[in-house]
Amino acid sequence: MKKGLILTLVMLVGxxxxxxxxxxxxxxxxxxxFMKRIGQQFTRDTGINVDVQMVTFGDIKxxxxxAAQAGEGPDIIVGAHxxxxxxxxxxxxxxxxxxxxxxxxxxxxxxxAFTYEGKLYGLPYAIEAVGLFYNRDxxxxxxxxxxxxxxxxxxxxxxxxxxVGFAVTANDFxxxxxxxTGYGAYVFDYDSRTGxxxxxxxxxxEGAIKAGYLLRSFFEEGIMxxxxxxxxxxxMFMDGLAAMIINGPxxxxxxxxxxxxxxxxxxxxxxxxxxxxMKPFVGVQGLMINSRSQNKAxxxxxxxxxxxxxxxxxxxxxxDPRLPSRIDVSQIIEEQGGPVPAEIVAAFTExxxxxxxxxxxxAMQSVWQPMNDALNNIINGTQTPEDALNDAxxxxxxxx
Amino acid sequence: MNKFTTFLIWIFIGVMNALLVWAILLLFILANYGLGIxxxxxxxxxxxxxxxxxxxxxxxxxxxxxxxxxLTIYPIYYTIDTSFxxxxxxxxxxxxxxxxxxxxxxxxxxxxxxxxxYDFKVFVRYDEQYxxxxxxxxxxxxxxxxxxxxxxxxxxxxxxxxxxYAESELFPIERDQITVNNATYKIIRPTExxxxxxxxxxxxIEKDGEIRYTxxxxxxxxLTSTNSAFYNSVLRxxxxxxxxxxxxxxxxxxxxxxxxxxxxxxxxxxxxxxxVIVDGEREIYKTVVVNTLTNKELVERDSAFWDxxxxxxxxxxxxxxxxxxxxxxxxxxxxxxISGPFxxxxxxxxxxxxxxxxLTFVVGLAFALLLxxxxxxxxxxxxxxxxxxxxxxxxISVLVWRNGFFNETYGIINxxxxxxxxxxxxxxxxxxFWAKVAILITNTWxxxxxxxxxxxxxLQSIPGELYEAAVIDGATRWKQFRQITLPLLMVxxxxxxxxxxxxxxxxxxxxxxxxxxxxAMAGTNTPAGSTDILISYVYKLxxxxxxxxxxxxxxxxxxxxxxxxAVFSYFNFRFSGSFEEVSR
Numbered sequence: 004m005k006k007g008l009i010l011t012l013v014m015l016v017g018x019x020x021x022x023x024x025x026x027x028x029x030x031x032x033x034x035x036x037f038m039k040r041i042g043q044q045f046t047r048d049t050g051i052n053v054d055v056q057m058v059t060f061g062d063i064k065x066x067x068x069x070a071a072q073a074g075e076g077p078d079i080i081v082g083a084h085x086x087x088x089x090x091x092x093x094x095x096x097x098x099x100x101x102x103x104x105x106x107x108x109x110x111x112x113x114x115x116a117f118t119y120e121g122k123l124y125g126l127p128y129a130i131e132a133v134g135l136f137y138n139r140d141x142x143x144x145x146x147x148x149x150x151x152x153x154x155x156x157x158x159x160x161x162x163x164x165x166x167v168g169f170a171v172t173a174n175d176f177x178x179x180x181x182x183x184t185g186y187g188a189y190v191f192d193y194d195s196r197t198g199x200x201x202x203x204x205x206x207x208x209e210g211a212i213k214a215g216y217l218l219r220s221f222f223e224e225g226i227m228x229x230x231x232x233x234x235x236x237x238x239m240f241m242d243g244l245a246a247m248i249i250n251g252p253x254x255x256x257x258x259x260x261x262x263x264x265x266x267x268x269x270x271x272x273x274x275x276x277x278x279x280x281m282k283p284f285v286g287v288q289g290l291m292i293n294s295r296s297q298n299k300a301x302x303x304x305x306x307x308x309x310x311x312x313x314x315x316x317x318x319x320x321x322x323d324p325r326l327p328s329r330i331d332v333s334q335i336i337e338e339q340g341g342p343v344p345a346e347i348v349a350a351f352t353e354x355x356x357x358x359x360x361x362x363x364x365x366a367m368q369s370v371w372q373p374m375n376d377a378l379n380n381i382i383n384g385t386q387t388p389e390d391a392l393n394d395a396x397x398x399x400x401x402x403x
Numbered sequence: 404m405n406k407f408t409t410f411l412i413w414i415f416i417g418v419m420n421a422l423l424v425w426a427i428l429l430l431f432i433l434a435n436y437g438l439g440i441x442x443x444x445x446x447x448x449x450x451x452x453x454x455x456x457x458x459x460x461x462x463x464x465x466x467x468x469x470x471x472x473x474l475t476i477y478p479i480y481y482t483i484d485t486s487f488x489x490x491x492x493x494x495x496x497x498x499x500x501x502x503x504x505x506x507x508x509x510x511x512x513x514x515x516x517x518x519x520x521y522d523f524k525v526f527v528r529y530d531e532q533y534x535x536x537x538x539x540x541x542x543x544x545x546x547x548x549x550x551x552x553x554x555x556x557x558x559x560x561x562x563x564x565x566x567x568y569a570e571s572e573l574f575p576i577e578r579d580q581i582t583v584n585n586a587t588y589k590i591i592r593p594t595e596x597x598x599x600x601x602x603x604x605x606x607x608i609e610k611d612g613e614i615r616y617t618x619x620x621x622x623x624x625x626l627t628s629t630n631s632a633f634y635n636s637v638l639r640x641x642x643x644x645x646x647x648x649x650x651x652x653x654x655x656x657x658x659x660x661x662x663x664x665x666x667x668x669x670x671x672x673x674x675x676x677x678x679v680i681v682d683g684e685r686e687i688y689k690t691v692v693v694n695t696l697t698n699k700e701l702v703e704r705d706s707a708f709w710d711x712x713x714x715x716x717x718x719x720x721x722x723x724x725x726x727x728x729x730x731x732x733x734x735x736x737x738x739x740x741i742s743g744p745f746x747x748x749x750x751x752x753x754x755x756x757x758x759x760x761x762l763t764f765v766v767g768l769a770f771a772l773l774l775x776x777x778x779x780x781x782x783x784x785x786x787x788x789x790x791x792x793x794x795x796x797x798x799i800s801v802l803v804w805r806n807g808f809f810n811e812t813y814g815i816i817n818x819x820x821x822x823x824x825x826x827x828x829x830x831x832x833x834x835x836f837w838a839k840v841a842i843l844i845t846n847t848w849x850x851x852x853x854x855x856x857x858x859x860x861x862l863q864s865i866p867g868e869l870y871e872a873a874v875i876d877g878a879t880r881w882k883q884f885r886q887i888t889l890p891l892l893m894v895x896x897x898x899x900x901x902x903x904x905x906x907x908x909x910x911x912x913x914x915x916x917x918x919x920x921x922x923a924m925a926g927t928n929t930p931a932g933s934t935d936i937l938i939s940y941v942y943k944l945x946x947x948x949x950x951x952x953x954x955x956x957x958x959x960x961x962x963x964x965x966x967x968x969a970v971f972s973y974f975n976f977r978f979s980g981s982f983e984e985v986s987r
Contacts, residue, residue, distance in 0.1 A: 048628070
C-alpha cells in the first residue's frame with residue numbers, strides 16, 4: 004500500500020517533468036542575444052527549447068554551486084576556466100568526450116585550461132591576457148617601450164597632477180602577475196606530465212622579491228599615485244588622462260567607443276631584465292555542462308555542434324571581443340571583420356600566447372587573498388617586499 | 404454559521420491536510436527528514452488544535468506557529484546539524500548520492516579501445532489521429548547484422564522522478580523475421596526492393612501481422628529530421644538516454660563519444676557488493692563499491708571514495724557529506740590559522756560594535772535634543788536632511804565613502820580638505836589605525852539617523868512638568884539632562900541599543916564593502932585583516948580560503964557567534980532592566 008503510494012507520487016513527478024523539455028543556459032549579458040538566436044536553430048533541429056538566462060558573470064559560479072548540488076540549476080553555464088577545479092572536485096561538471104570534438108581546431112592553451120585531472124570539463128570560447136594600452140596622444144607607435152626602464156622613463160614624462168604616465172591595478176595579483184613571471188616567479192610549479200605541484204610555491208623567490216621592489220618603485224618614484232584602483236585607471240584612460248595602462252581585452256570596446264586613439268603592446272614584448280620578458284596570466288572563458296542535469300546529452304550537442312563551431316565562436320567574438328579560442332576563426336575575422344581592429348587582436352593574441360594559464364586547481368583559491376594583501380602592504384610601504392611575500396607564501400601554505 | 408460556510412471550512416481543512424501529507428511524503432522520499440519532521444509536528448498540532456476542545460485557545464496562534472517552525476526553528480536545527488558535518492567543497496552529496504553517481508552516471512562507463520558501434524533506426528506506432536505514440540521499436544545495425552529491441556520494460560527512476568536506468572534485450576534478426584516472447588516481428592520493405600537483405604529501405608516492422616511500427620527516425624537520415632522533435636523530447640529523454648541494451652554479455656548505450664548518435668559497447672566501471680564485517684558477536688553488512696575492471700574494492704577515506712590508478716596510487720573519485728563530530732569546533736582552538744589572530748579580531752569586534760553604538764547614539768541624541776528644542780525654526784527641513792543617510796542604501800553610500808572620500812590620492816578628504824589645510828595625506832584604508840577610524844566614521848554617518856529618530860520619539864514621552872519642577876528647584880541644564888532626560892530616555896532606548904550592538908556585531912556588509920577587512924595583519928599566516936570582525940573573518944576562512952566553500956565550518960562559527968550574542972544580550976537585558984526601576 005505504502006509502496007504503491009510512493010510509486011504513484013514518483014510517477015506524478017515523472018509525468019510533470021515530461022513537460023519541461025528545456026535546455027537552460029546561464030550566460031552573462033553580452034552573449035544572451037546571439038545564444039538565443041543559436042538556440043532557436045537548435046529548437047528547430049531537435050525540438051528541445053533553449054532558455055538562455057542572464058546571470059551576472061560574477062554570480063554564475065556561486066549560484067551554480069548552490070543550484071547544482073540540489074540537482075537543479077542550468078544545464079550549461081558560461082564561465083572561467085579557473086572555476087573548473089572547484090566545480091569538478093565537487094562533481095558538478097560533466098566531462099566532454101575528447102573524441103567528439105575537433106581538438107586540433109582549438110587553441111591548445113584553451114584546451115589545457117579546461118583540462119583538470121586528465122579530463123576536459125569545458126569548451127573554451129575566448130582567451131584573454133592583459134596587455135599594455137598606450138594613448139597615441141602621449142606615446143607614438145615608435146616610442147613604445149620595450150623594457151621596464153624605458154616604460155618608467157616614458158611614464159615619468161607624462162605624470163602630472165592631473166595625468167598619470169603609467170597605471171596598473173598594482174594591488175590586484177591578476178593584473179601584475181606579468182611582472183612576477185618576468186623575474187622568474189611562479190605560483191605553483193608546473194610539469195606538463197604531473198600537473199601542478201602545490202608544495203612548490205615560487206612567490207617569494209628572488210625574482211618575486213625583485214618584482215615587489217619594482218612595483219613599489221612605481222609609487223616611490225611618483226609615477227603612480229597611491230590609491231590607484233581599477234575604476235580610476237579605467238576612467239582616466241577613457242578620459243585621455245592616462246598615457247599607458249595595463250588592462251585586458253574586455254576593456255577594448257569601451258575605449259573604442261570613447262574615441263581614445265590607442266594601441267596595444269603585448270606584455271611579452273616588454274623586458275624586465277635583458278632577455279627576460281613579462282608573462283601575464285592567461286584566462287579562458289568557456290562553456291561547461293552541469294553533471295546533475297537531466298539533459299546532458301542535449302547540452303553536449305548544443306555546445307559541440309552549435310556553440311563551439313567556428314561560426315559560433317565568431318559570434319561570441321562579435322558579442323564580447325576577446326580572443327577567439329578556435330584557430331579557424333581568425334580566417335572568418337579576416338573575411339568578415341570584427342568589432343576590434345586586427346592589430347589589437349594580434350597584440351593580445353601574442354600576449355596570451357606567451358603567457359601562463361592561470362592554474363585551474365582548487366588550491367588557486369587560497370592564493371588570491373594572501374597575494375593581494377601582500378601587494379597592498381608592499382605598495383603602501385607597510386612591509387618590505389621580502390616580509391610581505393614570505394608572509395603571503397606561508398599563508399598560502401597554511402591554507403592548503 | 405450556516406451549513407455552507409461549515410462545508411467550506413471542512414473542505415479547507417481537508418485540502419490543507421491533504422497538501423501537508425503530500426508535502427511530508429515528498430520530503431521523506433527526497434530524504435529531507437529534518438523539514439519532514441518539522442511539518443509533521445505542525446500537522447499533528449494543527450489537527451489537535453482544530454479537533455480537540457481543550458486546544459481551542461491555541462487555534463489562533465497556529466499561523467504564527469507555522470512560521471515559527473519554518474523560519475526560525477528549522478534553520479536553527481539545520482545550522483546545528485550542518486556544524487557537525489564536513490559539508491562543503493568536495494563533500495556536497497550524501498553517501499547514497501555518491502554511490503548512485505558512481506553506478507549510474509555515464510562518466511563512469513568504460514568503453515573498450517575499439518568498441519563495436521551500431522547505427523540505429525526508430526520505429527513508432529501511430530494512433531488513430533496519426534500521431535506518434537510512445538510505443539516504439541529500436542533497430543540496431545552494423546554492416547552485417549540487424550538486431551531488434553522492444554520498448555524497455557524495466558525502468559528505474561531516482562527519487563526526483565528522473566530516469567536513471569532502463570534495460571532491454573537485443574535479438575538478432577534473420578531473414579527479415581524474428582520471434583520475441585511469442586510475438587513475431589516482420590520487416591516490411593517496399594515491393595520494388597523486396598528480397599534485399601540490408602538495413603536500407605525498411606519502411607515498417609509488423610508485429611504478428613497486425614500492429615504496424617512505421618519507420619520514424621534515424622540520426623543519420625536527414626529525411627527523418629522533421630521527426631526529431633518528438634524523438635528527442637519524448638523517446639530519447641524518456642527511454643533511450645539511460646537505456647542499456649543487452650546482447651549476451653555485451654552492453655550497448657548511446658555513445659557519448661559520438662555525441663549520442665550511435666550505440667556503442669560500454670560497461671559500468673563500478674558495481675556494489677555487500678561485505679560482512681564481523682564486529683565481536685555481531686555481523687555488520689556494509690555496501691562497498693567495487694571497480695569491475697581491476698576487481699578492487701574502492702577505499703573510503705576522509706569521507707570520499709578513492710580508486711587505484713594504473714600505478715597503484717589512490718586517486719579521489721567523489722566525496723560525500725558525513726558527520727565528523729566536533730571537529731569543526733576543535734579546529735577553532737587547535738588550528739593556529741584560526742586561533743592565532745582570533746583574540747585580536749574578537750577584541751576589535753567588541754570595540755567596533757560598542758563604539759559604533761556609542762558614537763551613533765551620542766550623535767543621534769545631540770541632533771535629537773537640538774531638533775526637540777522649541778525655539779528651533781525649520782525643524783522639518785533639518786529633520787529631512789538628517790534622515791538622508793538612513794534613506795540611501797548602505798551598499799551605495801559605503802562605496803561612495805570608500806572611493807569618493809577615503810581614497811588616498813583622489814578622495815575628497817585627502818585631496819581637498821586635508822590638502823588645503825596643508826596636512827599630509829592620511830592612509831585611510833591602508834593604515835590599521837586609520838582604517839578603523841574610517842570604519843567608525845562611516846558607520847556613525849550611516850547609523851545616527853536611526854538613533855536620532857528613536858531618541859526624538861523617546862524625548863516626546865518625557866513629561867514637561869519634570870523640567871518645570873527642576874527649573875523651580877534651580878537645576879542647571881546639564882543637571883536636568885543628566886538626572887531627568889538621560890535616565891528616562893534610557894528606559895525606552897536601552898533595549899534598542901542592545902539590538903544595535905547585536906546588529907553591528909554582525910555588520911558584515913559595512914566591513915566587506917569598506918575595507919574588505921584590510922589592511923592585512925602583518926606577520927600572521929592567516930588571511931586576517933586589521934579591521935576584520937568575526938563574521939567577515941569567518942567568511943574569508945569558510946568561503947575564500949583553502950579550496951572553496953566550507954559550510955560545516957561556517958555553521959560552527961555562526962553558532963559560536965550566536966552564543967556570544969545570546970550571552971551578551973542576556974546580560975544587557977538584565978542591565979537595561981535595571982532602568983525600569985526608574986520608571987516605576
